[in-house]
Amino acid sequence: MHTKEAPVPVVDVAQLSDPHLLAAAVVEALSTTGFLFVRGHGLEDRVERMFRIAEHFFRNETPEEKLRLDPSKPAPDLKEGFNLGYIRPGQQAQATQPLPQLLEEHASELADFQHACFAFCQRLLQAFAVALDLPPGFFSSRHHEGPDSRSILRFLHYPSIPPGAQVDPNRAGAHSDYGSLTLLFQRKNGGEGLQILPTSEPLDGGKWQDTGIVNDALLVNVGDALELWSGARLKSTLHRVVLPTPLPADGVPERFSIAWFNQPTPDASLRTCVDVTSISENDLARMERKGVKPGSEITADEHLQARLASTYNLSRSS
Numbered sequence: 001m002h003t004k005e006a007p008v009p010v011v012d013v014a015q016l017s018d019p020h021l022l023a024a025a026v027v028e029a030l031s032t033t034g035f036l037f038v039r040g041h042g043l044e045d046r047v048e049r050m051f052r053i054a055e056h057f058f059r060n061e062t063p064e065e066k067l068r069l070d071p072s073k074p075a076p077d078l079k080e081g082f083n084l085g086y087i088r089p090g091q092q093a094q095a096t097q098p099l100p101q102l103l104e105e106h107a108s109e110l111a112d113f114q115h116a117c118f119a120f121c122q123r124l125l126q127a128f129a130v131a132l133d134l135p136p137g138f139f140s141s142r143h144h145e146g147p148d149s150r151s152i153l154r155f156l157h158y159p160s161i162p163p164g165a166q167v168d169p170n171r172a173g174a175h176s177d178y179g180s181l182t183l184l185f186q187r188k189n190g191g192e193g194l195q196i197l198p199t200s201e202p203l204d205g206g207k208w209q210d211t212g213i214v215n216d217a218l219l220v221n222v223g224d225a226l227e228l229w230s231g232a233r234l235k236s237t238l239h240r241v242v243l244p245t246p247l248p249a250d251g252v253p254e255r256f257s258i259a260w261f262n263q264p265t266p267d268a269s270l271r272t273c274v275d276v277t278s279i280s281e282n283d284l285a286r287m288e289r290k291g292v293k294p295g296s297e298i299t300a301d302e303h304l305q306a307r308l309a310s311t312y313n314l315s316r317s318s
């Protein structure tokens with residue numbers, strides 16, 4: 001169900017195998033709010049199973065092993081995450097980066113889920129190319145699966161907040177995603193808290209809006225690489241995860257989410273594919289703030305490295 005403000009539209013894509021029909025259904029939302037709830041995506045049967053695997057992992061992995069897996073882990077009381085790189089599918093599924101034992105035993109299911117996420121993104125990417133009057137494979141042919149792909153599956157856990165705790169209201173700070181597309185899976189119970197700052201709002205002091213949760217839908221959002229590539233025809237929107245304010249007297253339950261960060265092939269050119277002079281002042285300013293220059297010759301890997309090295313400096317008071 002949507003929250004009151006409900007800024008993110010919902011589409012059902014189950015019947016939209018034709019890229020033209022899919023484009024007509026999804027492009028409007030992704031070129032305005034940059035976020036879209038998608039139903040009928042075909043991953044429904046697998047999502048709850050992935051949440052169970054993630055939940056079991058976060059609950060049972062030892063603190064020492066968690067620290068070893070991610071020594072840079074920030075504020076462990078607010079958020080913890082685990083990134084899974086490419087896993088070769090098959091009976092003897094094989095991770096290309098060693099997996100902790102608790103995940104290794106599910107390698108084949110994890111590989112299957114990663115592939116389903118990748119395949120769904122390929123469908124969307126074909127629709128975007130059609131919408132921009134480009135050859136249908138323009139974006140999708142510049143993405144691939146394999147050990148050298150930069151795409152990752154991320155399990156996220158936001159631990160519960162006990163009654164009366166003094167904590168920063170940000171469970172995850174304001175950011176935009178770096179890649180081409182993100183698929184975000186949320187849970188009905190305890191999953192609330194994701195907010196977006198529509199691109200029409202000022203970066204400092206703008207009005208954040210709750211995305212809400214839509215049952216059985218996954219949330220698609222555009223990342224910085226695709227925003228640059230498409231000359232901001234598709235928008236990479238700031239988002240964050242917040243706690244309710246004031247904090248409820250009985251505390252806040254834990255929250256799990258799962259994200260698939262789809263990345264273009266590292267050496268693919270992200271040269272803007274539309275006339276750069278047609279990009280609005282507002283979009284240029286937003287991109288400049290991220291250190292992104294439309295029209296320049298830059299590869300997906302150079303873009304990713306640059307984005308990883310830079311951070312926003314946004315006020316957290318809004």
Ligand SMILES: O=C(O)CCC(=O)C(=O)O
Pocket residue numbers: 154156172177184186194239241257258259
């Ligand atoms: O947990 C969420 O709902 C959002 C996570 C997110 O935006 C991210 O990891 O990039």
Ligand SMILES: [Fe+2]
Pocket residue numbers: 175176177239
């Ligand atoms: Fe994100």
